[in-house]
Amino acid sequence: MRPDKPRDPVAGPDNGPEPPFPVRLSGPVIKGFGRGSKDLGIPTANIPADDLSEKYPDLQTGVYYGVVAIAPLEAQGNGPQEGGDWNTILPAVLSIGYNPFYKNTVRSVEIHVMPPTTKPSPTATAQPKFNRLPDFYGTKLNLLILGYIRPEYDYVSMDALIEDIRVDCEVARQSLLREAYLRYLVDDGTAVEGVNESREWLVSF
Numbered sequence: 586m587r588p589d590k591p592r593d594p595v596a597g598p599d600n601g602p603e604p605p606f607p608v609r610l611s612g613p614v615i616k617g618f619g620r621g622s623k624d625l626g627i628p629t630a631n632i633p634a635d636d637l638s639e640k641y642p643d644l645q646t647g648v649y650y651g652v653v654a655i656a657p658l659e660a661q662g663n664g665p666q667e668g669g670d671w672n673t674i675l676p677a678v679l680s681i682g683y684n685p686f687y688k689n690t691v692r693s694v695e696i697h698v699m700p701p702t703t704k705p706s707p708t709a710t711a712q713p714k715f716n717r718l719p720d721f722y723g724t725k726l727n728l729l730i731l732g733y734i735r736p737e738y739d740y741v742s743m744d745a746l747i748e749d750i751r752v753d754c755e756v757a758r759q760s761l762l763r764e765a766y767l768r769y770l771v772d773d774g775t776a777v778e779g780v781n782e783s784r785e786w787l788v789s790f
């Protein structure tokens with residue numbers, strides 16, 4: 586069960602991702618259990634856990650933050666480009682694991698894509714509006730995980746789970762707004778080892 590103590594506003598070192606991060610995962614967006622939007626009002630793009638088992642077998646279950654890109658061509662006609670945020674690198678918060686609140690028996694990788702950090706946060710208030718894009722099932726998604734936030738917990742209620750995910754969105758946002766992380770989202774013109782390669786990898790489909 587979630588421990589009853591205040592949450593830190595950021596997660597991970599200020600001076601940038603430390604090994605094993607950044608972690609690269611890719612996959613087509615698949616169907617989950619249909620609970621994200623329907624139960625929680627928080628859509629999560631699920632991708633297969635295969636990449637994880639093959640490339641990062643030691644990565645622990647838990648909640649993470651990072652950045653994502655969604656294949657633009659395949660998304661065409663399917664709506665997302667209407668939002669204007671497409672073909673870009675966007676902030677994300679994700680869970681890897683068994684969703685103890687739902688007691689899943691298979692491990693899932695579930696990514697909530699957040700609005701650009703240049704827009705006001707829709708989850709900064711107690712009545713959050715979680716980001717909703719037009720559906721993009723079947724589209725290829727590239728994910729770069731930059732830091733670990735917390736373990737997965739069971740909760741006394743669905744509202745308690747939703748409130749913790751809301752705080753995860755804020756922790757992810759504040760964590761990514763630090764200079765050493767923001768450069769994965771926005772090209773700041775500096776040549777930091779590995780960052781440009783990561784950005785190129787993200788948008789290559």
Ligand SMILES: Cc1cc2nc3c(=O)[nH]c(=O)nc-3n(C[C@H](O)[C@H](O)[C@H](O)COP(=O)(O)O)c2cc1C
Nearest residue numbers: 617618619620621629680684685686697737738753
């Ligand atoms: C940032 C984030 C944190 C999450 N943390 C937990 C958690 O601590 N415990 C849990 O049971 N599920 C957690 N979840 C998973 C949700 O329960 C899950 O996304 C929801 O069941 C939707 O599943 P679906 O994609 O199969 O419909 C988290 C999801 C996100 C995006």
Ligand SMILES: Nc1ncnc2c1ncn2[C@@H]1O[C@H](COP(=O)(O)OP(=O)(O)O)[C@@H](O)[C@H]1O
Nearest residue numbers: 617618619621622628629630698718720721722
């Ligand atoms: N902000 C978003 N982040 C992730 N997926 C989103 C978002 N907005 C819309 N979606 C769409 O919603 C789907 C996920 O909804 P969800 O209710 O979690 O269903 P499922 O259980 O099939 O994963 C994604 O696959 C994607 O097509």
Ligand SMILES: [Mg+2]
Nearest residue numbers: 617621629630
């Ligand atoms: Mg989902």
